[in-house]
Amino acid sequence: VLPVLPTLPAAVRTAFDTAVTEAVEEAFDGRGDKRFHQLYDALVKEATDRQKAHEAERQRFGAEKEQLRQERDQEKDARQRLEAKVERLRQENDQLRRGTKRPREEMEGHHHQHQRQQQQQEGEADHEMKS
Incomplete structure (x- = not known):
């Protein structure tokens, strides 16, 4: 008791x-x-x-x-992934500002422009051969 x-x-x-x-x-x-x-x-x-x-x-x-x-822990992992992504984007931005890297869109645009020039030159060559 x-x-x-x-x-x-x-x-x-x-x-x-x-x-x-x-x-x-x-x-x-x-x-x-x-x-x-x-x-x-x-x-x-x-x-x-x-x-x-x-x-x-x-x-x-x-x-x-x-x-x-x-x-x-899950939120901490998500935050770390976001911080890593932000850092990567910050580095890309810095490279773009310094001119050491071209934007993806510019690179793709340049590639398409090069293709058009090449096709145009081939078209002109074909036209000259036919004449």
Whole structure:
């Protein structure tokens, strides 16, 4: 009984003390033994139920904490990928400003312009051969 008592609310401890006193007094009459065991069993059950509820809540909090940790790690990974992409784009931008790299669109446009010139030259050569 003693290890359980500190975990109980003050009102329950007072009720327990009162009931124990009554049970002891009734024990002298021969009726208190059964009442004492009923009270003791009820108090042990209450403490056990409270402990189980506390453990269930602790496990729920632990699961929530783990889920939040995983979400934080996923967000951290996503942030690192975005930071790497921003850095790559910043470097490309710097290269474009210095003129050491041509924009992709310009390169593709230059390629298409070269193809058109080549086709035009081939067309002129064919036209000259036919004349």
